[in-house]
Amino acid sequence: MEKTLETVALAGNPNAGKTTLFNALCGTAEKVGNYSGVTVSVKKGEFYTPHGRKLSLIDLPGCYSLSGGSPDQEIAANILLGKDSKHERPDLVVCVLDSSNLERHVQLALEIIELKIPVIVVLNMVDMAEKSGLRLDPLKLSEELGVPVVPIQANRGKGLTELKQAMRHPFPSPPAPRWEAGNAEARRTFGLAVTELTARRPTLHSSNFSDRLDVILLHPVFGWVCFIGIMFALFWSIFSFAGIPMGWIESLQxxxxxxxxxxxxxxxxxxxxxxxVIGGVGAVVIFLPQILLLFFFIGLLESSGYMARAAFLMDGFMAKVGLSGKAFLPLLSSYACAIPGVMATRTIDSAKERLVTIFVAPWMSCSARLPVYLLLVPMLLGGSEGGSKQALVFLSIYVLGTLTAFIVARILRGRLGPDEIKSHFLLELPPYRLPQWSYIFRHVIDRGWAFLKNAGTLILGIMILLWAATTYPKLESDDPAEVLAHTVVGRVSHFIEPIVRPLGFDGRTGTAILTSFAAREVFVGSMAQLFQVEVSDDEQETRDHIRDSLAAEKWPDGRPMFGPAAVISLLIFYIYALQCLPTSAVVAREAGSWRWAVGQFVFMTIFAAVASLLVYQIARLFNLA
Amino acid sequence: MAHPTVQDLELDSLQSLAQAQVGCDFQIRYLEGPGCDQLRNLGFCETLQVRKLAGGRNLICSVCGTRLAVSSDLADQIKVSPVTHS
Amino acid sequence: MHDWQSWTALAIVVLTIVAFIFRAKRRAKKEARGCGDCGSGKFS
Structure with missing residues (x-):
């Protein structure tokens, strides 16, 4: 069935707006952002031409030339060259060029024209180019290149009808190159001559808004102040602003x-x-607003153009741990979710640097850890949520994960040895842009929906099983402790307790940790169930119930079970443990070996357990237990 | 030994983008070194003009309206000559 | 009186176990399924 559809491929330099065009044509919400290397795998979709013909559309990762480079660029080059085993060579290539950077972007279009595939050239973001004073002549460009040229504004859907018209059957026949095909020098000279004719720049360089903003944001001192300020604002607002919608969810519960x-x-x-169901799943769903906020803020960072600046700032620091600033982009994305983070390492040229980045990416605390942190952090400082102290602890958790990741990266990078080919830091700093609000909201809603779907399926299932495990086999007795001891959970807890006790946990907490290997946030629901939280319909908040009952728990000798030492120990465990099977699956694929993924899982789990053990035992010495 | 030609002398007087002064416009004269292809792909072509916006470990420059951050190692491979504005 | 509740609860638990087995089998066939939590990273 797939073969009957003709395939149109979107190709172009990174950050030319290919995925924005893809979303506009197919009505999808694939990830877009204002930095190079957002798309690292092939996206597929379908759309109709004005004549009602269905076409298959593939969105390729951005590439600068067909001679390869980083793994994402190789994917695009291989498909265009017909060397990819999974994808047929496209029947038509739509070359997406950023109108403001024609000199550079037209070079790839020329290379693709040399391949003798039907080509349509699309000039994207013409509004931005014209605003900067560039005078474009699409007709002349079309004449010179011998292919249709369509000016568009993909983010506003302008020019899409003209583009679809240009895709009518038969596809435009491939033109004969007007330069010596295969000669890079001749191609480059032709490209520069053509752009000089068709895109006139007003002056050599005039300082614009992005330049002026960069003076501050890339300043060696103020740049760092802004960077730390932005990161603090991000985590502080996640911690503080979500109270109101969370209140609504609690009321519903x-x-x-x-x-x-x-x-x-x-x-x-x-x-x-x-x-x-309501107590367990509800305890997890309550954190939906914060997860949405996290995705919203990271979406803002990604679409504003700040990501590339952050990578630039971090390069010096990253070099000290043997990575480059480019590796910071996947790591920053991993704060939302490690999976796209691991995949984004495809933009890194050096294979060894890429492996190291993949290895440490799961230590950037992802959204699934949020519920656990948000439950535990207020327990540490006492009192209710909010407050700058708690926000600071919350931020330190992220800093701790990140710093440890850098230290391990440093050690690992040293062991892997230097690269055969030295790679250099080279990064585009795109102009700052206003976010595409419609995309951001759709993206956030999609992520929220996925979270709810997961809560309604996997987490619901685990909660039902956990309830069964705390109920069966039944024992007729009036003593609740005796009843629980007789159940599956009671027995598992009894078995686990000697193992987790040195870490500061009892058997039930140990069991909750075990359940969270299915999904980290399950921990919150499991704790709610295992400590028999009375979820009632009074005014008190459910989370406070969990915290209150945890705070009231005591060891048989009368010491509180969740003193500072135990809570810190739990937090440390969740910062470091890799409890995400999908991440391991993606790591195995991206690193090309299951051994790497298994090694990472074992290492991180042992590291988490040992770190928890040390922290708890040291804290006990200081009488914090 | 052959005497140096005018062209050789001119090439000798070129500076690398890493050494060039911040805030000035330069013309790219030639690229030499292992990073040439990577640089050309990103727009550092001979005959184009470049403005150096900031120096340091990684310098920032603008080519054809695009801002690029380039490591000083790579910038050393870009030989430029000053552009005099009339 | 509340016997029907016990049986229904037990039935739900059994159904859940069956659903998990079914899900595991179905998922084993898929190569990459992305993040369960946020749906990130689903790709062809």
Whole structure:
């Protein structure tokens, strides 16, 4: 069925707007951003021409030339050259060029024309180019290149009809190159001559808004102040601003529990619904607003153009740990989710640097850890949520993960040895742009929906099983402790306790940690269930219930179970443990070996356990337990 | 020994972009070194003009309206001559 | 009185186990499924 559709490929330099055009044509919400290397894998979609013909559209990662380079660029080059085993060579290539950078971007178009495939050239972001005073002549360009040229504004959907018209059958026949094909020098000279004719620049260089902003944001001192300020604002707002929508979710949860308890008599099903489903799943869903905020802020950073500046600033620091500033882009993305972070390492030229970045990326705390941190951080300092002290602890958690990642990267990079071919730092600093709000909101909603879907399937399932494990086998007794000890969880806890006790946890916490290997945030739901939190319909917040009941828990000798030492130990475990099977699967594929993924999993789990053990035992020495 | 030609003397007087003064415009004269292809792909072609915007470990320059951050190692491979504005 | 509740709860648990087995089998076939939490990284 797939073969019957003709394939159109979107090719072009990085950050030319290919994915924005792809989204505009196919109505999708694939990830876009204002920096080079957002798309690192092939995206597929379908669209209709004005004549009603269905075409298959593939969005290629950006590349500067067809001679390869980093892995993402090689993917694009191989497909265009027909060397890719998974993808057929496209029937038509739409070359997306940034109108403001024609001199540079037209070179790839010339290379593609040499391949003798039908080509349409698209001049994207013509509005920006014209605003900067550039005078474009698409007709002349079309004449010179011998291919149709369509000016568009993909982010506003302008020029799409003209583009679709240009794709009508039969596709434009490949032109004969007007330069000596295969000769890079001749091609370059032709490209420069053509752009001189078709894109006139007003002056050599006039300082614009981005230049003026960069004077501050890339300043050796103020740049760092701004960078730290931005990161602090990001985490502080996640920590502080989400209170109101979280309150709504809590009210809904309380309302549901009230309804169930009002309608049903006491019994297993009622317990399952209130404790397992509403209590357990609800304890996780409550953190949805913060996860949405995190994706929103990272989306803002990605689409504003600041990511490249952050990479530039970090380069000096990254060099000290044997990585380059470019490696910081995937790491920053990993704060949202490690999977796109690991995939984004495809933009790194050096294979060894890439492996090291993949290895440490999961230590950038991802969104799934947020619920765990948000439950535990207020327990550490006492009192309710909010406050700058708690926000500072919250930020330190992220800093700790990041710094440890850098230290391990340094050691690992040293062991892997130097590169055969030295790679250099070379990065485009795109002009600052206003975010594409519609995309950002759609992206955030998509992520939120995925989170809810996961809560409604995987987490719900685990909560039901966990409820079963805390209920069966049943024992007729009046002593709740005795009843629990008889159940599966009771037995598992009993077995686990000697192992996790030196880390400061009892068997139930150990069991909650075990369940969180399915998904980190399950920990919160599991703790809610295992410590028998009474989720009632009174005014008190559910999370406070969890915290209150955890704070009230005591060891048999009367010491509080969740003193500062135990909470820090738990936090340390969650900062370092790799509890995400999908990440391991992606690491295995990207690193090209399961051994790398298994090694990473084992290393991180042992590291987390040992770090927790040390922290707890040292804290005990200082009487913090 | 052959005497140096005028062209040789001119080439000798060129400076690398890494050494060039910040805030000035330069013309790219030629590229030499292992990073040539990478640089050309990013727009550092002979005959084009470049403005150096900031120096340091990684310098910032503007070519054809694009700002690029380039490591000083790479910038050393770009030989430029000053542009005099009339 | 609340016996029906026990049986229903047990049935839900059994159904969940079956669903997990089914899901594991289905997922084993897919090569890359992206992040379960946020859906990031789904690709062909």
């Amino acid at each position: 309380d309302f549901l529990i009230g309804k169930v308890e009002g309608k049903m008599n006491e019994g297993d099903l009622r317990d399952l619904l209130t404790q397992g």
